[in-house]
Amino acid sequence: MLFQPSSAAHTIPTDAVPGEEDYSKHVNPKWTKLLSIIGIKRNFVRCEGINLIDSEGEVYRDFLSGYGVYNIGHHHPKLIASLTDELQRLGPTMLQSHIPELAAELAKKLTRLVGGGLTRTFFTSTGSEGVESSIKFARAYTKRDGILYSNGGFHGLTYGALSLMSNPWWKKGFGSMLPNTTGVPFGDLKSLENELRSKKYAAFITEPVQGESGIQVPTVEFMSEAQRLCRKYGTLFVLDEVQTGIYRTGKFIAAHHYDVEPDMVILAKAMSGGLVPVGALLMREDISDAVYSSVEKAFVHASTFGENSLGMRTALTVLEIAEEEGLAERATVLGERFRKGINEIAERSQFIKESRGLGLMNGIEFMAPQSLKLKVLHAGFRKVHPGLLGQMIVKTLFENSHILTQMCGHTYDVVKAVPPLVASEEDIDHYIEAIASLSEIMENTNAGFWSQGLKIGLRAVAG
Numbered sequence: 001m002l003f004q005p006s007s008a009a010h011t012i013p014t015d016a017v018p019g020e021e022d023y024s025k026h027v028n029p030k031w032t033k034l035l036s037i038i039g040i041k042r043n044f045v046r047c048e049g050i051n052l053i054d055s056e057g058e059v060y061r062d063f064l065s066g067y068g069v070y071n072i073g074h075h076h077p078k079l080i081a082s083l084t085d086e087l088q089r090l091g092p093t094m095l096q097s098h099i100p101e102l103a104a105e106l107a108k109k110l111t112r113l114v115g116g117g118l119t120r121t122f123f124t125s126t127g128s129e130g131v132e133s134s135i136k137f138a139r140a141y142t143k144r145d146g147i148l149y150s151n152g153g154f155h156g157l158t159y160g161a162l163s164l165m166s167n168p169w170w171k172k173g174f175g176s177m178l179p180n181t182t183g184v185p186f187g188d189l190k191s192l193e194n195e196l197r198s199k200k201y202a203a204f205i206t207e208p209v210q211g212e213s214g215i216q217v218p219t220v221e222f223m224s225e226a227q228r229l230c231r232k233y234g235t236l237f238v239l240d241e242v243q244t245g246i247y248r249t250g251k252f253i254a255a256h257h258y259d260v261e262p263d264m265v266i267l268a269k270a271m272s273g274g275l276v277p278v279g280a281l282l283m284r285e286d287i288s289d290a291v292y293s294s295v296e297k298a299f300v301h302a303s304t305f306g307e308n309s310l311g312m313r314t315a316l317t318v319l320e321i322a323e324e325e326g327l328a329e330r331a332t333v334l335g336e337r338f339r340k341g342i343n344e345i346a347e348r349s350q351f352i353k354e355s356r357g358l359g360l361m362n363g364i365e366f367m368a369p370q371s372l373k374l375k376v377l378h379a380g381f382r383k384v385h386p387g388l389l390g391q392m393i394v395k396t397l398f399e400n401s402h403i404l405t406q407m408c409g410h411t412y413d414v415v416k417a418v419p420p421l422v423a424s425e426e427d428i429d430h431y432i433e434a435i436a437s438l439s440e441i442m443e444n445t446n447a448g449f450w451s452q453g454l455k456i457g458l459r460a461v462a463g
């Protein structure tokens with residue numbers, strides 16, 4: 001996290017939102033403090049489509065989507081109706097002693113959408129659980145222990161998933177990680193083959209587009225060669241599509257851009273419609289059979305909430321909505337519009353380097369300016385904290401243009417644009433215009449951007 005205020009006592013600021021005091025007392029005081037410091041704390045009372053409405057009636061556009069859960073937008077009316085209907089049926093929800101019909105329907109549908117012969121599904125409630133499960137299935141199938149991963153990735157904060165993340169910030173202070181896990185540079189086939197050659201790895205687990213490290217889109221060659229090499233050395237090729245899945249990048253899963261057929265695919269986030277947590281790990285039949293190898297082992301890997309009917313109904317409805325509303329195409333068209341608009345600004349901006357991404361998973365990279373005065377200012381702020389400039393950008397977009405976004409994890413130079421796929425052309429253009437005016441005020445040392453930043457810095461230091 002960006003700032004770690006030092007004071008242990010939690011003082012309640014005057015602009016406190018409902019629940020803040022108890023949240024600080026009983027959940028996480030540092031979180032309330034952080035939101036206050038970066039100035040994006042609001043009392044949101046209603047969320048619809050891409051819009052977040054606060055108690056003052058101010059409307060903010062959500063370009064973060066809860067880190068990728070709101071692909072169909074907030075509170076889609078069809079999803080609300082479908083969940084209401086499901087609740088009123090009073091059917092079995094999680095008996096653990098029956099055959100859940102909706103799980104069967106959803107697994108069949110996911111098999112068709114993912115393709116590549118991944119005919120078996122293990123249902124989860126979170127993305128991390130999908131990653132953990134993939135490690136177990138891969139180990140059981142290959143009888144190998146090691147797991148390879150791409151440096152710079154994000155896979156979740158449980159021990160197995162955390163062990164597959166190279167950034168030490170997430171791991172420091174939490175003791176030893178899962179043994180036999182090794183990272184290789186994302187996109188580096190030579191390093192990948194050097195490790196695979198040892199034949200000690202059960203799986204190579206990677207995102208097809210990395211978010212945390214600043215929206216890194218690999219080449220087609222890397223993805224297809226990575227798959228070929230995994231096959232050659234008997235290592236399973238596992239794609240973490242927790243964030244890229246469910247049409248985020250313009251295809252059902254990002255793997256479809258690369259024409260690869262992974263051995264396992266992990267989904268979660270947007271399957272939930274932002275309402276009911278649900279995830280899935282898809283795999284080949286022989287991989288599933290390695291775990292469920294006998295009747296006695298029929299439940300050797302299981303999860304209490306995994307196949308619950310509300311989660312299943314939610315995901316089925318999300319998929320229906322996505323198909324009916326052509327969200328794959330929307331993500332493609334709007335994504336291209338976004339990158340074109342931002343890259344035009346980049347041509348004349350001292351601060352904006354480029355926009356990159358796939359579909360509606362995009363980032364904007366900022367850079368050090370050329371002019372001496374701005375360069376000195378930029379360097380000074382980076383020195384206070386490498387993330388300060390990013391938070392100033394986030395705060396300015398929030399306050400001036402009512403856009404909610406964030407930086408890409410700890411890649412402080414890249415700001416995210418991950419709106420619901422139901423966003424309109426006007427929403428996209430609004431973000432582009434906001435970046436154009438941000439670029440202008442960043443270049444004007446008298447426009448208040450830099451003095452505002454100083455205030456954030458001082459508040460962070462003061463705790």
Ligand SMILES: Cc1ncc(COP(=O)(O)O)c(C=O)c1O
Pocket residue numbers: 067125126127128129131154155156157207211240241242243244268269
């Ligand atoms: C690519 C990826 N994998 C896994 C996860 C972990 O998912 P969850 O937070 O649902 O456990 C995330 C969460 O941001 C993610 O982005």
